[in-house]
Amino acid sequence: GQNIDQPTEMTATEGAIVQINCTYQTSGFNGLFWYQQHAGEAPTFLSYNVLDGLEEKGRFSSFLSRSKGYSYLLLKELQMKDSASYLCAVRVLLSGNTPLVFGKGTRLSVIA
Amino acid sequence: NAGVTQTPKFQVLKTGQSMTLQCAQDMNHEYMSWYRQDPGMGLRLIHYSVGAGITDQGEVPNGYNVSRSTTEDFPLRLLSAAPSQTSVYFCASSFRGQAISGANVLTFGAGSRLTVL
Numbered sequence: 336g337q338n339i340d341q342p343t344e345m346t347a348t349e350g351a352i353v354q355i356n357c358t359y360q361t362s363g364f365n366g367l368f369w370y371q372q373h374a375g376e377a378p379t380f381l382s383y384n385v386l387d388g389l390e391e392k393g394r395f396s397s398f399l400s401r402s403k404g405y406s407y408l409l410l411k412e413l414q415m416k417d418s419a420s421y422l423c424a425v426r427v428l429l430s431g432n433t434p435l436v437f438g439k440g441t442r443l444s445v446i447a
Numbered sequence: 448n449a450g451v452t453q454t455p456k457f458q459v460l461k462t463g464q465s466m467t468l469q470c471a472q473d474m475n476h477e478y479m480s481w482y483r484q485d486p487g488m489g490l491r492l493i494h495y496s497v498g499a500g501i502t503d504q505g506e507v508p509n510g511y512n513v514s515r516s517t518t519e520d521f522p523l524r525l526l527s528a529a530p531s532q533t534s535v536y537f538c539a540s541s542f543r544g545q546a547i548s549g550a551n552v553l554t555f556g557a558g559s560r561l562t563v564l
Contacts, residue, residue, distance in 0.1 A: 337506070343487075376557075377537060377556065377558055378490070378537075378553075378555055380552045380553065383552075422489065422490065434480060434495045434503075435492070435553060436492060436506065437489050437491070439487065440490075
């Protein structure tokens with residue numbers, strides 16, 4: 336089976352930095368993704384890691400360690416609009432194909 | 448471009464009724480998938496397809512059927528609805544090459560909220 340773990344909820348202050356962790360144990364690994372989902376909306380793509388290390392994209396960075404089955408999403412200079420759920424997803428090996436399997440998501444609340 | 452279009456947006460069913468959730472994309476994406484999202488459970492993969500005529504099961508396929516007769520359409524059928532199928536359903540698609548390697552940037556539909564009484 337697939338097991339992807341994230342904290343359920345986090346709260347952070349506007350202007351601060353927050354790190355959202357994700358650990359995974361899956362049948363095969365072919366990339367890790369982060370998606371953002373605002374309440375009542377569809378998820379949107381944030382970042383992708385397939386090799387170990389840090390990927391930076393503006394205020395958002397994502398890190399991957401394949402040997403530890405671990406990733407984190409780092410959000411800097413938090414803004415109120417960053418209040419959303421953040422979904423960690425792993426591309427797994429399943430019946431010869433590689434669909435995307437999601438964790439349960441982390442609900443981030445940004446407060447003033 | 449319309450992207451991924453899901454219909455209906457809202458639906459209420461009685462236990463035992465059948466219905467089809469429609470999903471259509473106009474981006475020529477080979478890979479299409481259905482997820483359900485429940486509070487505290489995240490997105491769970493129901494079925495997916497890597498091209499016309501090819502479908503496969505995801506994590507929670509029981510109670511759902513799919514078919515892929517064209518590249519554009521990937522309907523999800525509930526043959527006999529149950530209260531446990533009350534959920535928000537998302538259809539998502541991408542190019543098949545992206546589904547195998549590289550950044551699999553799924554494009555999601557707006558979602559269909561289904562209530563089974």
